[in-house]
Amino acid sequence: MxxxxxxxxxxxxxxxxxxxxxxxxxxxxxxxxxxxxxxxxxxxxxxxxxxxxxxxxxxxxxxxxxxxxxxxxxxxxxxxxxxxxxxxxxxxxxxxxxxxxxxxxxxxxxxxxxxxxxxxxxxxxxxxxxxxxxxxxxxxxxxxxxxxxxxxxxxxxxxxxxxxxxxxxxxxxxLPAREVSAGLAEMVKHGLIKDKEFAYWCKEHASELLLLDLDALGYGLERGVAIKAEVVSQDEREGGLRAILNLGHTIGHAIEAVGGYGEFLHGEAISIGMAGSALLAEALGRGEGIYTETTAMLTSLKLPVVLPDHLNEDDLMAAMMHDKKFKEGTLVFVVPDSIGSVSIVKDIPQTLVRDILKQLRKGGKVNV
Amino acid sequence: MxxxxxxxxxxxxxxxxxxxxxxxxxxxxxxxxxxxxxxxxxxxxxxxxxxxxxxxxxxxxxxxxxxxxxxxxxxxxxxxxxxxxxxxxxxxxxxxxxxxxxxxxxxxxxxxxxxxxxxxxxxxxxxxxxxxxxxxxxxxxxxxxxxxxxxxxxxxxxxxxxxxxxxxxxxxxxLPAREVSAGLAEMVKHGLIKDKEFAYWCKEHASELLLLDLDALGYGLERGVAIKAEVVSQDEREGGLRAILNLGHTIGHAIEAVGGYGEFLHGEAISIGMAGSALLAEALGRGEGIYTETTAMLTSLKLPVVLPDHLNEDDLMAAMMHDKKFKEGTLVFVVPDSIGSVSIVKDIPQTLVRDILKQLRKGGKVNV
Structure with a gap:
């Protein structure tokens, strides 16, 4: 144990x-x-x-x-x-x-x-x-x-x-296979925000994790929980640092809200959201290649990374405005610096977010 | 100020x-x-x-x-x-x-x-x-x-x-006169639990308080608030001491619940409850005369001290069982030791509570 x-x-x-x-x-x-x-x-x-x-x-x-x-x-x-x-x-x-x-x-x-x-x-x-x-x-x-x-x-x-x-x-x-993958989304997220080695470990052990191998799963959960515990210990009431745990959640929550809470599993929604954050990082000139690396990890765990067509852009933007991370009139995003490190970026313009949503729908960095 | x-x-x-x-x-x-x-x-x-x-x-x-x-x-x-x-x-x-x-x-x-x-x-x-x-x-x-x-x-x-x-x-x-009296019930309660002098002050200044004289009211509120603040500072999350603030509330909450939240103002209900606690004190052999003293204070503030006939005893008992102060199967009451001092008494038998309710209905200490 x-x-x-x-x-x-x-x-x-x-x-x-x-x-x-x-x-x-x-x-x-x-x-x-x-x-x-x-x-x-x-x-x-x-x-x-x-x-x-x-x-x-x-x-x-x-x-x-x-x-x-x-x-x-x-x-x-x-x-x-x-x-x-x-x-x-x-x-x-x-x-x-x-x-x-x-x-x-x-x-x-x-x-x-x-x-x-x-x-x-x-x-x-x-x-x-x-x-x-x-x-x-x-x-x-x-x-x-x-x-x-x-x-x-x-x-x-x-x-x-x-x-x-x-x-x-x-x-x-x-657990149904879809829920296994969705659960692993939060696990790899803990690697993406704070532990590069663990993020790559998740990708390397993707097949064991998907097959619920007890050793791999036990280690993955222990490490995931420990990273989160470390962040929470430093910021119990989400005053600052703790917000890094929201990687992928601004777009992810909007996807869940517009999809009507039920169409997407939480892990699936934040997987698309993390792909979006990686696109945002590249748009902001942070670490070339993050999008490819991030989506490779997510897809190894059989997670979605493309925004479905039927989710309307205006609806998604409106949902983001209602999100708790919408603070004093500006959009706040958790943005990767590199695999295993993120920053909280304030004052993201709404037009840029709309661009990212368009790219995310096409499945990658394209001119839209 | x-x-x-x-x-x-x-x-x-x-x-x-x-x-x-x-x-x-x-x-x-x-x-x-x-x-x-x-x-x-x-x-x-x-x-x-x-x-x-x-x-x-x-x-x-x-x-x-x-x-x-x-x-x-x-x-x-x-x-x-x-x-x-x-x-x-x-x-x-x-x-x-x-x-x-x-x-x-x-x-x-x-x-x-x-x-x-x-x-x-x-x-x-x-x-x-x-x-x-x-x-x-x-x-x-x-x-x-x-x-x-x-x-x-x-x-x-x-x-x-x-x-x-x-x-x-x-x-x-x-404020309507009835609400003034009901408000003063909590004020005098603070005297009854922890400050004998203030309890008697409330009685002596009852007419000024009822007329909302600014000096009397300002002092009464300051003292009431200060007593409560003193108790709360020592026990923010109601682990022990803070429970003394519930004087009159076990019966009082039951009266409000059975009356259907609206028939009685909170202060009126706890006034009857405090009269009940005084009767309980005497039944438990604590300080003769507490009932007479307590009800004299309450009636000076134009507060009720008699349990109305239409509130069914079984209903009141049932409501007390749902109260937060009903802990692990026994009834807990805040009971006066004297004016200005109370104790928390556990394991009060239900039969005794029924006796008190009967006395409270008759308006005093009588054989029932």
Whole structure:
């Protein structure tokens, strides 16, 4: 088993990564002081529940834990205020008190939703994450929890750190291929922003990663999580540095919003967004060849890098204006300097962004 | 002008109390570094807007601030998730960014709602309170913000400290008599839990307070706020000590919930609750005469101390079980030791609580 410690002072917590962890869930909860007197809330979705809920339940029941369960519909549509209210209702009816905790069994959507419930139920109770996707390795570090507003993604949320993260690699075996690739998008992103060697490692081990080889996956998740933890430790509340984690996210979020949250997986959207950031870097005269290098890495992981035709340019621009990264009237982008290093560039003109979108649609650096 | 500093490390903030402050609002915002580039959101209600919104707008416009406005319906029903979502929509459409702030112009409901919006918009932006009720002197200290769930009050919320509180006593002149009394309930509560002299001062100056004499009111608010600030400074996240502020709130919240949030003002409900806590103190053999002393203070401020007949006992008990103070299966009460001192007593049997409710209905200590 691998353990990564996220250092955040009194809010520090460990991420346990390994095989066979879910059947031992209760032991980890006891180790971390979870109350057996107070009821807990498990939040999961209708795709994960049939696969892994029984394993978690048996472990908890065997140790005398009491709990209620909220099973939400799989997918981004569950990150809504109405589903949030339903989960709150389950928590209240289940009698959760201040010593209770919310356990997220699932991917990023379940983690974000359950985390926002934990952050705001009785003004904040304990939160435990049990990720079942590769993508969730990203959201399990940093305490960013949120639901979507119909006008913009992740607009309603909080910073709420988990008590612990239990990452059972066995739960990844049932992931559809498309979700594997989408999850690896965030993994390679961590290399692209801060660790050149790791970015190339992801490309070199792409086939093992895509086949969910436990060794490669264990190492990749450990390294991805550790890079993110390093950034978050230095900037818990996203005052500055932490924004580098948003590489590919300005365009990526717009793609998700215009596509209607569901057409694109988050990892697919930010993959196109990272290709866009590489084009932007070249347009700004930063490091020739970044676009080719970046897209080679992304395509090795079977990720999309071309903006689909049916996403209207004006709609994408409008969505970017609503994004949290649109600050005081100017567009802010995370732009690569080279593979493994990025800068935050403010005051990007809207006309340049439109040019990049046009190039991105053609699949590369062309005159448009 | 009187200034109380709430000491919370890097989250410390001042409360300015005085006459004629609202027309100078912009100067205070500038002093506290509010951005004139980013738009802000004013949240107020339909009773306060006609009285004070123009004053605030003129001040802000004069200084070049940009803002959008959300006017909600007056009353507890606006502390709902659906109103919260509407206010969020206004914030997003108004283009609020991370340098924006939410300004609450109103009483406790507006403060709680606007504060929860500020706590969760983009995972937290600045919050400024401009209270227009006496009751809000309580909620303006401590950073507890929340909305209600249909099943229980304040169940959905956060801790989010304001940047500053601007308390213009002139806005209190238009308060209906019933709201004046209800506001004074929290003021005398601060005396009852921690300052015997101030509790008796409230009783002795009851007629001046009820007539909104500026000197008496200014001193009362300053002292009430200072007592609360002292408690909150020692226990920002309600780990222990802070619970003493809940004197009268276990029964009080149940009265509000069963009455349907609207029949009773919060101050009226906790006044009956404080009478109940005094009865409980005597039933537990703590300080003879507390009930008579407490109710004399409350009635001097024209507050109710008798539980109305139409509130069903079983419903009240059920509501208490859903309250946040119902912890791991036992009832927890804040119980007076004497005037000016309280203890937190755990494991209060439900049968005793039922006895107290029966006595409270009869208006005193009688065999039931």
């Amino acid at each position: 691998r353990t990564v410690h996220v250092e955040l002072g009194e809010r520090s917590y460990p991420i346990y990564i390994g095989s066979g962890l879910l059947p031992q869930a209760a032991a980890y909860l006891i180790k971390h002081g979870l109350s057996v007197k107070s009821p807990h809330l498990i939040v999961t979705d209708d795709k994960i529940a049939p696969l892994h809920l029984e394993t978690l339940k048996s472990s908890l029941e065997g140790a005398g834990f009491r709990f209620v369960i909220s099973i939400v519909k799989s997918g981004e549509s569950s990150k809504s205020l109405s589903v949030y209210e339903e989960v709150m209702t389950t928590a209240i009816q289940g009698g959760l008190d201040r010593n209770s905790s919310v356990i997220a069994l699932g991917g990023g959507v379940v983690g974000d939703l359950a985390g926002f419930v934990a952050a705001t139920y009785m003004r904040g109770i304990s939160f435990i994450q049990m990720p079942t996707t590769i993508l969730a390795h990203d959201s399990s570090v940093g305490g960013k929890v949120a639901v979507n507003h119909p006008l913009a993604k992740n607009m309603i949320g909080a910073f709420h750190q988990p008590e612990l993260v239990l990452y059972d690699l066995d739960t990844l075996k049932t | 009187r200034t109380v500093h709430v000491e919370l490390g890097e989250r410390s903030y001042p409360i300015y109390i005085g006459s004629g402050l609202l027309p100078q609002a912009a100067a205070y915002l500038i002093k506290h570094g509010l951005s004139v580039k980013s738009p802000h959101l004013i949240v107020t209600d339909d009773k306060i807007a006609p009285l004070h919104l123009e004053t605030l707008k003129s001040s802000l416009e004069g200084a070049g601030f940009r803002f959008v406005i959300s006017i909600v319906k007056s009353g507890e029903s606006s502390k709902s998730l659906s109103v919260y979502e509407e206010v969020m929509t206004t914030a997003i459409q108004g283009g609020l960014d991370r340098n924006s702030s939410v300004i609450a112009l109103g009483g406790g409901v507006v403060g709680d709602l606007a504060g929860f919006v500020a706590a969760t918009y983009m995972r937290g932006i600045s919050f400024i309170q401009m209270p227009t009720t006496i009751l809000a002197h309580d909620s303006s200290v401590g950073g507890k913000v929340a909305v209600n769930h249909p099943l229980a009050k304040n169940m959905i919320g956060a801790f989010h400290q304001p940047e500053l509180v601007l308390y213009d006593l002139d806005t209190l002149k238009t």
